[in-house]
Amino acid sequence: MPKPKSKNKPKKNPAISPDNYWEVKQKLAREGKKLFVQKIFADWCKGCGICIAFCPTEVFEKSDSGIPAIKNPDACTGCRFCEFHCPDFALSIHERYPDRRKKKNET
Numbered sequence: 001m002p003k004p005k006s007k008n009k010p011k012k013n014p015a016i017s018p019d020n021y022w023e024v025k026q027k028l029a030r031e032g033k034k035l036f037v038q039k040i041f042a043d044w045c046k047g048c049g050i051c052i053a054f055c056p057t058e059v060f061e062k063s064d065s066g067i068p069a070i071k072n073p074d075a076c077t078g079c080r081f082c083e084f085h086c087p088d089f090a091l092s093i094h095e096r097y098p099d100r101r102k103k104k105n106e107t
């Protein structure tokens with residue numbers, strides 16, 4: 001006998017791809033969420049792991065070289081903890097501005 005479907009399953013955010021970018025962006029905007037970009041300057045990073053250990057949403061993971069790899073960019077809340085605590089100023093966090101980019105491409 002098949003199991004009855006649960007009505008209370010939590011909804012997951014769909015993964016962002018070029019195909020569904022605007023759909024997901026609009027959904028997040030409706031929910032009042034913002035998206036952020038994480039930039040790592042690998043030449044300055046000494047691989048201390050502070051950003052990996054203390055990011056509350058586990059955006060980073062350690063790569064083979066010790067430099068953080070961006071695992072889950074859309075989970076970033078923009079708290080900038082990593083940016084403020086990086087001892088080598090090797091990280092920067094910026095809000096994504098897809099609307100501005102779209103307008104620029106349309107003209």
Ligand code: SF4
Binds near residue numbers: 060
């Ligand atoms: S800004 Fe905050 S949530 Fe985003 S990567 Fe840095 S520590 Fe993580």
Ligand code: SF4
Binds near residue numbers: 067086090
């Ligand atoms: S906190 Fe800065 S120096 Fe340390 S691993 Fe992260 S980016 Fe590299």
